[in-house]
Amino acid sequence: MGMGYRLNKTVVLVGMMGAGKSAVGRVLADILDVPFLDSDAEIEHAANMTIPEIFARDGEPFFREREAQVISRLLVEAPGILSTGGGAYMQEANRAEIHDKGVAVWLDADLDLLWSRVRHRDTRPLLRTPNPRATLSELYRKRVPIYALAELRVRADPSYTLHDMARRVVKVLLNRPDVLEKT
């Protein structure tokens, strides 16, 4: 009797800060009844420090090394949902590993939507600049062509709830039986 899903590969959510990778990932894992992992949360837990503290004390290159290690480790675990930090997919080695062992899904949100979601938060060290809106815009411009390398894409829209977004990801994944099947 078909009631559930079988996930055959880890789904790796990529995209800009504020796209919803962490929040949608959690709901998606719940729907599919699989483990949820967030690379930033794993790094924070291992270091017993917040992301801004790690950036301030050890610098971004150190953070990027930790991030690559954590992603490698999480990709060999049982299939689940892996939400990455927005910069992770920029590294060639991370992309290669994600494509090899999992499937990348780009949560694609417009700059205005991203800004509306990150502007009141102080948890993203890269936006601690004199003009964070301009910084976000510059990152967006540089990164979008790289996110577009992801195998799958789900468009975000201000009218979609977290649950709507997760359902949209499920729909896209069901087009790929090598990734997700109904049971």
Ligand SMILES: Nc1ncnc2c1ncn2[C@@H]1O[C@H](COP(=O)(O)OP(=O)(O)O)[C@@H](O)[C@H]1O
């Ligand atoms: N579809 C959505 N509907 C409502 N709020 C959302 C949605 N997606 C993300 N958010 C909110 O936007 C903020 C940023 O989302 P988050 O998941 O942290 O993004 P990311 O991990 O991609 O940086 C959070 O407060 C989150 O709850």
Ligand SMILES: O=C(O)C1=C[C@@H](OP(=O)(O)O)[C@@H](O)[C@H](O)C1
């Ligand atoms: O875009 C980036 O380079 C970053 C995004 C953050 O994660 P979210 O995308 O989950 O906000 C976090 O990894 C760090 O602040 C750097």
Ligand SMILES: [Mg+2]
């Ligand atoms: Mg996140």
